[in-house]
Amino acid sequence: VPPYTIVYFPSRGRCEVMRMLLADQGQSWKEEVVTLDVWEQGTFKASCLFGQIPKFQDGELTLYQSNTILRHLGRSFGLYGKDxxxxxxxxxxxxxxxxxxxxxxxxxxxxxxxxxxxxxxxxxxxxxxxxxxxxxxxxxxxxxxxxxxxxxxxxxxxxxxxxxxxxxxxxxxxxxxxxxxxxxxxxPKLKAFLESPEHVNRPLAACIKM
The missing domain is CATH 1.20.1050.10 (Glutathione S-transferase Yfyf (Class Pi); Chain A, domain 2)
Known part of the structure; x- marks a missing residue:
């Protein structure tokens, strides 16, 4: 089971950068898609710490706030500069x-x-x-x-x-x-991800199809 789970809308939005990073670093992850209908019902939104997504699971660690997630991944994979x-x-x-x-x-x-x-x-x-x-x-x-x-x-x-x-x-x-x-x-790994149907067919934003 992949240690990482991305919980987000069916779009690139704030998560494609995480996906690119993980793919380039040779990592696998699971996607949990939150549709706009589910989000607008409010129950799942209320369960999120700041009332927003992405939600990111790293084993037992649950993170919100996209820039926090990026910094966490940066530290995890040595992607935060040399000093x-x-x-x-x-x-x-x-x-x-x-x-x-x-x-x-x-x-x-x-x-x-x-x-x-x-x-x-x-x-x-x-x-x-x-x-x-x-x-x-x-x-x-x-x-x-x-x-x-x-x-x-x-x-x-x-x-x-x-x-x-x-x-x-x-x-x-x-x-x-x-x-x-x-x-x-x-x-190579980033190229494969960027050419994958998952990336190519994923809209830029959940509200409007590109």
């Missing part, structure tokens, strides 16, 4: 990506319906901090922090792939990110 300085930078990148994720989530429906052009014009500004950090680390030829993959890399890859769904071809305007995405996607 305290790198760990601080990993945290900074993840916090910056959380801000960007929330911005995208708030505008998701609007982007799909009518705001694509305007938001795409704003993308360079939103992505500039991460582009700067990537460029400062070995000229953008390595990871976002240090010389080994961290959970911040999976988080950044998740955001960049989500944007690719919303704005097909946008990476052409970001050669540094384009090469970075290609490098990460070439990792």
């Amino acid at each position: 305290q300085q790198e760990a601080a930078l990993v945290d900074m990148v993840n916090d910056g990506l959380e801000d960007l994720f929330r911005r995208i989530a708030r505008q998701y429906r609007h982007i799909l319906k009518e705001g694509k052009d305007q938001y795409q014009k704003e993308l360079p500004g939103h992505l500039k901090p991460f582009e700067t950090l990537l460029a400062q680390n070995r000229g953008g030829q390595s990871f976002i922090v240090g010389d080994q993959i961290s959970f911040a890399d999976y988080r950044l890859l998740d955001v960049l792939l989500n944007l690719e769904l919303l704005f097909p071809g946008y990476l052409n305007d970001f050669p540094l990110f384009s090469a970075y995405v290609a490098r990460l996607k070439s990792r």
